[in-house]
Amino acid sequence: DTEVTQTPKHLVMGMTNKKSLKCEQHMGHRAMYWYKQKAKKPPELMFVYSYEKLSINESVPSRFSPECPNSSLLNLHLHALQPEDSALYLCASSQAGTGGGYTFGSGTRLTVV
């Protein structure tokens, strides 16, 4: 299995809702990432988990809460989002510490209404 799987593919949520994005990989990668991508812009790093520990938080607002339950799973919990948070949320994984093997999922298209 050489894929990163993200669910759901599309999500529409209200500003008072709580939802979660999920990401899964079975490549044995020990680094996992969340990126946010707005239209016609490059992906922007949000969080990095290395060996299931949060290693980088790029000053992301607390309404985004990441979680890494085990080495194969990565979640992003969403609460009280704003319309400007609407974007494509991408998960990626790689071999930790080697800078290699980055693989991205297809993303979750999030719309906040």
Added chain:
Amino acid sequence: GESVGLHLPTLSVQEGDNSIINCAYSNSASDYFIWYKQESGKGPQFIIDIRSNMDKRQGQRVTVLLNKTVKHLSLQIAATQPGDSAVYFCAESGRDDKIIFGKGTRLHILP
């Protein structure tokens, strides 16, 4: 701070010709560079990578060149095909498991 940028937002190339997409980076500490292709509605797809101890690497129809002296990275696509239409991003990384993307170049293939 760290940044990776691209020189041209859009590139139009005749089908069958070679495409060259350029990228400039600013972080001398970066030791790993990647090119990604992103089609509409999809996540970035790995094309080719290169480490800082190399200056050239070839794949199938693609070549990446790295010039550390001027901090320049390029992607060459041979015999460009309609399926090559996409946005191309360069990205850089060090040992902190953090990859930073450049602005992206949209490649248009002309019939």
